[in-house]
Amino acid sequence: MNVPRWFLGLWLAGLSSASVGAAPACAPVIDQGWVRAAPPGAATLAGYLVLKNPCDAAVSVVDVESLDFAMPMIHRTEEVDGVSRMRAAGRLEVPARGELRFAPGGLHLMLMKPPKPLPEGSRVRLRLVLADGRRVYSELPVRRQAP
Numbered sequence: 022m023n024v025p026r027w028f029l030g031l032w033l034a035g036l037s038s039a040s041v042g043a044a045p046a047c048a049p050v051i052d053q054g055w056v057r058a059a060p061p062g063a064a065t066l067a068g069y070l071v072l073k074n075p076c077d078a079a080v081s082v083v084d085v086e087s088l089d090f091a092m093p094m095i096h097r098t099e100e101v102d103g104v105s106r107m108r109a110a111g112r113l114e115v116p117a118r119g120e121l122r123f124a125p126g127g128l129h130l131m132l133m134k135p136p137k138p139l140p141e142g143s144r145v146r147l148r149l150v151l152a153d154g155r156r157v158y159s160e161l162p163v164r165r166q167a168p
């Protein structure tokens with residue numbers, strides 16, 4: 022089949038105007054992420070970040086994935102009868118134009134079973150899984166102190 026040149030031109034023009042005209046899809050972003058450096062051989066590292074939702078719709082975080090840990094989880098530290106304990110955080114709502122803060126003593130990334138050492142200065146690849154199936158990716162630096 023021989024497509025006339027003018028037809029191809031029109032088709033390409035249509036494609037480019039469609040991509041220019043469409044509003045960029047709004048997506049949450051990870052900000053201020055970091056993972057606390059641990060002694061060599063540590064089986065678990067803790068990570069923190071702020072998930073910002075600049076969009077007009079609320080989103081929910083349901084899981085975390087990482088190529089650098091065999092078992093990443095989202096935990097919340099709670100004080101029950103004066104005893105501090107951690108549990109799986111479950112589904113986390115982030116309101117429209119709101120944010121979700123992971124910070125020491127509260128919500129945290131519990132990053133377990135790293136297949137290889139992650140010394141200070143290395144980067145952790147991580148993505149938060151949203152209830153609608155989207156993933157929010159970031160690379161978190163391993164450091165001794167909060168940035």
Ligand SMILES: [Cu+2]
Pocket residue numbers: 096097107108129130131
């Ligand atoms: Cu934990």
